[in-house]
Amino acid sequence: MRALHNIIRRIPGIGLLLLLGLVGTSCRKGEADRTPEPLTWFDYLGKALDDSLKTRNIGYGFVILEKGEVRASGSGGSKSRITEPEGEKPFTLNTKMHVASLSKTITAIAFLHLAAEKGLKTTDKIAPYLPPAWIKGENIDQITFRDLMTHRSGIIGLGNTCQNGAFAENNWGGLRQLVEKGVRSTNRGSYCYQNANFGLFRVLIPGILGYAFTGNDLTDDQQTQQHYLEYVQKTIFEPVGIRDVLANQPPVDPTYAYAYPLGGLSGWNPGNFTNTVGAYGWYLTPSEAGKLFATVLSTADQSVLTAAWKDTLLTNRLGSFAGTTSEGPISYHDGWWYLKLTQYQGIRAIWMKFPEEVTAVLFVNALHHSRGFFPSDDGTDIVQYLSRAYSLTRPLKTGRKSAGSLTLEHPEPH
Missing domain, CATH: 3.40.710.10 (DD-peptidase/beta-lactamase superfamily)
Incomplete structure (x- = not known):
């Protein structure tokens, strides 16, 4: 259990409360003195992300898939706050959000x-x-x-x-x-x-x-x-089961973009991108984005791309970027959309393909108010945040110690 403490402690934003929660979940017996099912490393990765994000008072949703099958997910916070005309609404796995440059993929x-x-x-x-x-x-x-x-x-x-x-x-x-x-x-x-x-x-x-x-x-x-x-x-x-996707917010049901920490500004509605869609503009839910990118890039399904074209996209970095973690190569594209008046307000999104056909998607509807990147306190941006969480929980599956290293060819936000 000490090794688990050391691994999770190094994920940004994870504190003692998470460590105790993980240990308690894995060691405590269930109702009627039943031994619970052993937690997988996906469970630990999902809980690490969830416990880190829910303390930030932002809207978020993430899905982690293996060969197209959902292994972990989480969501929390608000897509619109009580000060907005629509009132307070929760951010869920079915919340439509502008995915910004994920549209390039x-x-x-x-x-x-x-x-x-x-x-x-x-x-x-x-x-x-x-x-x-x-x-x-x-x-x-x-x-x-x-x-x-x-x-x-x-x-x-x-x-x-x-x-x-x-x-x-x-x-x-x-x-x-x-x-x-x-x-x-x-x-x-x-x-x-x-x-x-x-x-x-x-x-x-x-x-x-x-x-x-x-x-x-x-x-x-x-x-x-x-x-x-x-x-x-x-x-x-449609071939992956996603219908009625728009380059616009759902009617009368927008997902607002905020600053972190939340200041006195109302949320910002990114609006309609129909006449500029292509590099950005599509609105998807975390569940839809996870299904799309995992099915097309991490399964044998060839209804959208043949195996050869999938390899072409990833190898030649077409609408995607590449990196290397301590566990092997990754492919990804991040998304970034913001408005800056007195402070940054915006969204940050990412899909990332890890080794062994593991795909993760993460959406957040807030940016750090002064840096304009992922809403972290230590300057960690979304690519580093997600890859580090993966690398530091992965040893629970492999048994090998991980340094959590990351090398990116183009580390700037996109």
Whole structure:
């Protein structure tokens, strides 16, 4: 039991109360003097996360799956507080929240599914599928689908600073401007994280499907939005049993974004992303996100992606990132969306694929008020938080001591 104490103590935010709770749960006999079922390492990981998060007075939900089967889950806090027009409502595993850049993985999955249907390669050029009326600037004809999905297209934003753009560069007009601006040959192939790389797929996927662009911006904008939304719904969400997904809050039932610790500001409603969805914008529940990413990336199910395309996505880091823990390699994508007035308010989300087909999804609807990252007191962000909890509870299964180390190629929030 001393080894268990030492492991759990090193997970951020876990205190003596959790240690005593874990020990009591594992050692205490049940009703009628029955010996309870032995706890699995999934139980310990779930309890460690739950006990850490519930002390923060934030809304949260997480699901941990093994080969698509839920092994642990937890939720707590509020999706809206008593000060909001909707009143206080709990954050549950069925709470819809903006998943922000987790949408990039969804878009990458959608393109790969379509590529398999149409016989395309990730190294094919994007230019033939852009609207004919758009002026193609310098080197646009050299950009490939893979360039977009790995942020190596050469797109660095309208301001030429590589500062990531949101609305202005991801609606129809902004994407058209970026294509007309073109990219410098010196920037091609260099990593520059830009939402527009994935925002362009909202136009490209309909183009690949055969949409006949009219040349009328308003018509083409609305039609490509609809085609993209319908394609993702029918080919990505529905095959795994998820229906009626929107790029908008559920009507009259929003999930607000808050600051941590909670100050005097009311919550913030991220709102509707229908006209910019692609790099961000989808609303999912923790249960839905867990089901989606685990089914597509951690099971033998090939209704969305074949085994070869799954390997392509993960190996080439298409709409995903890679890291290494003490237990082996991981793949993930985190999401980050915020508003800053006097302090940060926002959401943080992540899917992470661990060794042996273990997938975890974690949503929180608050950001640290001054740092703008995951609501921790010690500066730990969501990628480090989740991977460390995994690495430090994993020895309960393997019996091997873990250092909880983590190396990330791109450690910045996305």
